[in-house]
Amino acid sequence: MGSLFRSEEVCLAQLFLQSASAYSCISELGERGLLEFRDLNPKVSPFQRRFVGEVRRCEEMEKTFTFLQQELRAAGRLPAPCPESPRAPAAREALRVQEQSEQLAQELREVSRSRSSLRDRLRDLRQHLHVLREGQRFTSLPVGPGVPAGLGREPILDPSLHHHLDRKINFVAGVIHPWRVTAFERLLWRACRGYLVASFVEMPEPMEDPATGESITWVIFLISYWGEQIGQKIRKISNCFHCQVYGYPESEASRTEAITRLHGQIQELSTLEETEKYLAEVLDKVAQVLPTWRVQVQKMKAIYLVLNQCSFDVTKKCLIAEVWCPVRDLTQVQDALRQGSVSGSCFVQRVPTTESPPTLIRTNKFTAGFQSIVDAYGVASYQEVNPAPYAIITFPFIFAIMFGDVGHGLLMFLFALWMVLYEDSPRLRQGTNEIWLTFFEGRYLILLMGAFSIYTGFIYNECFSKATAIFPSAWSVATMANHSSWSSAYLATHPSLTLDPNVTGVFQGPYPFGIDPIWSLATNHLNFLNSFKMKMSVVLGIVHMGFGVMLGVFNHVHFQQRHRLVLEFLPEMIFLLALFGYLVFLIFYKWIKFSAADSRVAPSILIHFIDMFLFTSNAENLPLYPGQVPVQMVLVVLALASVPVLLLGTPLYQWCRQRAPRTVRPRAHDFAEIFMHQAIHTIEYCLGCVSNTASYLRLWALSLAHAQLSEVLWSMVMRNGFVGLSYVGGVVLVPVFAAFAVLTVAILLVMEGLSAFLHALRLHWVEFQNKFYVGAGYKLCPFAFAPDTWE
């Protein structure tokens, strides 16, 4: 079966690398991702390692790359992911990358700086221009009859009209943030009232705020005042409010001259356009090379970190690396070393070890999901039997027993089918929502769960809680009615009646596939279903656990511990089968042998089972078959006899082996440890058999809960939509169905699905796996270059 059955053979190996070709060899090995490197310098701090200088250089380059990426992002460009994966650069190329990146960063800094200063200057000029232009409104003479009515007042501020006055009118003009206008005005009035006239007007176009970068409609103000002190006060106040003040010439002519001059200066700033173009070019260049450089430098850093873990043999001028290598890949490793080294002088050598190697189980996209749920409990110990290939089917099956409903299973199946068919679409793969990613990773798991739920739904005969009569029902009401003469009058006085299977023709045989549809119409359906589901849970549980014990055989054989077959596997099996295998037999026997004719005196299996353990008998409980009591006594004695064998067998065997002169004697307390371990195992197994069998009854409990929930949802939500059989009723049906659908998905699919998933997982992890699985290993993490992720 390959490595899914048990983990692959992994060996410890040593790589001998010439220092000249060490870098390229590790680069080759990293591309292939085969080996896990062990740290041969654990006591050396990171700052004292051999290649710390190179690592530092890589980190500096990464800092430059981060700056470049920030600049790209600020300009609104998204860096594209690297299309193909470039190899780690050689030393010369790395130097070139470093120089180029630093040069680009320098260029970018300079261009950005000059661009921002040009922009500031342009903004300044434009603000000045607007101030002058808007100020004209208050200080210029009316042009003609076409003057807009909005200007209202007479231009009383025109100095030419008041030139005969002694006082000279001065102006302060500037720009202020719109939110500060009212406060500014108020303060001006309080400070210098009566001696100034202030007017405010909004700028015709919004401009960028240098501090925050957002576009704001500034307010231009023009203050005309008399007196020098007032002027100083006004300037101080404008300073406090962070206003930009511009000179406002008094005469009309000088104002027009200033305006023309500003226009000229703005034209000169056409270099801004060229600067922007140059900046765009630089950014283009950066965007082109940055992805490749990033990947290259990441790989280089990873290689140097690995080289730091090797031990440097000064005398022989070569590096020694210790690796965990899968035996199957040794030839590939040799190949890689030959490719990477200049003269073919690097080689790999296998080294014997007593340490436990890491576990490697190769999976494909289908088996990865199932392996991960097994690994979540514990990674398999080295080369022990892996429960995953069986869990591929038993896990969805046990889920489906608790979830069985055709409609819900179909919905789940279709959802998973959509995910599977579109699994290569980048939109699905690159989702960032964690919950969505969890569902997506488990799409094959959900697919199988849905498929099995459809099957168990057919067997339970439930489709959105309704039974379907694919085959005609085996119970004939007509025969019963004719036999007991149920007239209409009789029926009217008796609200509920029971069909009697003793009457010939009422019960015609078992329903060929699943549960008979009449049970869903019966008021006592739970009596029948509970008995059926409880017995089903117990039978399936004992079969599952027996299978788990049998998987232990593979471990005993593989680890050359055949004595455990006789001393552990056999007593375990006898204990399980003598007690619980017999229970399964009783269940099947009663189903086959006892019918409605002896329904009054049908024996209770539960009481028989209890009496079996207590060695008593109940006179009212008839035996199932002749000779039942002696058979049961023999079975109980057999089971009890297997307990001391299980408890003492393996420790005594190991003690006897060590007493033989050819092997080294262990210390006394080793034997005590072995004995203690075996005692714990025995108690755990025997008590576990009983409690785990009862634990499987959760299959019954959850399937009952699911059936009841879906029945409640149907009868209390959906049925109300069918009450009105008119057009109005048809319209009412739409929101009722919407509510039904939402509740079905939320409660029955999501909540019940998660619940059944959890319980199925628990049954696998605890009840199934504690019969054979140790799970104390660690995974092989090969050195490979991680795919680049862009934040």
Add this chain to the structure above:
Amino acid sequence: MAYGGLAVPIIVMSVFWGVVGGVLPWLVPKGPNRGVINTMLVTCAVCCYLFWLIAILAQLNPLFGPQLSNETIWYLRYHWP
């Protein structure tokens, strides 16, 4: 459909799951996944067959019958065969 008792369903289902679990594994093409696919087929056949078997054996000899409301009896008496 005449009720053939237990015989017909048992034969049909046993043959079906027997083919799935016993014959199909031989027809799976050789490849790295052959072992996994065979395990899946056998496990699936055993699980599904056992589940169906339990369902049909539980109804083979019912000890009691369904209790129906009078409205259900009125309906079923004439509408079900």
